[in-house]
Amino acid sequence: PAIDPFKPFLAQLQSRHEARSSKDAEFVFIEDRLALAKKLMNEKTVSLNEADRRAEHASIEGKQLALENTRRKAKGEEPLKELAKALKQRCGTGGSLKDDVIEIQGDHVELLIAELVKKGFKAKKSGG
Numbered sequence: 001p002a003i004d005p006f007k008p009f010l011a012q013l014q015s016r017h018e019a020r021s022s023k024d025a026e027f028v029f030i031e032d033r034l035a036l037a038k039k040l041m042n043e044k045t046v047s048l049n050e051a052d053r054r055a056e057h058a059s060i061e062g063k064q065l066a067l068e069n070t071r072r073k074a075k076g077e078e079p080l081k082e083l084a085k086a087l088k089q090r091c092g093t094g095g096s097l098k099d100d101v102i103e104i105q106g107d108h109v110e111l112l113i114a115e116l117v118k119k120g121f122k123a124k125k126s127g128g
């Protein structure tokens with residue numbers, strides 16, 4: 001029979017991996033996103049009612065934003081929706097948040113884009 005030289009270490013490695021990964025914000029985020037994706041892939045029906053579909057889409061976006069904000073908080077970063085809201089209020093501009101990208105309108109666009117990029121965000125001028 002073949003001898004597995006790693007077998008005596010597997011239990012210890014597994015427990016160390018679980019302890020380390022449960023505290024890693026990025027790892028938890030990826031696991032949670034994967035769980036959400038699997039749940040969505042397992043859904044076999046789609047409502048024919050447009051309002052229901054829009055509500056479901058908004059719910060999914062809300063869950064994705066909540067996952068991203070949980071990750072950001074664990075890393076000591078400001079939640080995206082709150083940051084976008086604060087920037088819009090500060091400058092009195094319009095804007096939106098989609099796919100982890102903050103789009104800002106108005107006269108302060110260049111200043112805000114530079115500030116956001118400095119902080120590690122993806123930011124772009126709306127329409128450009």
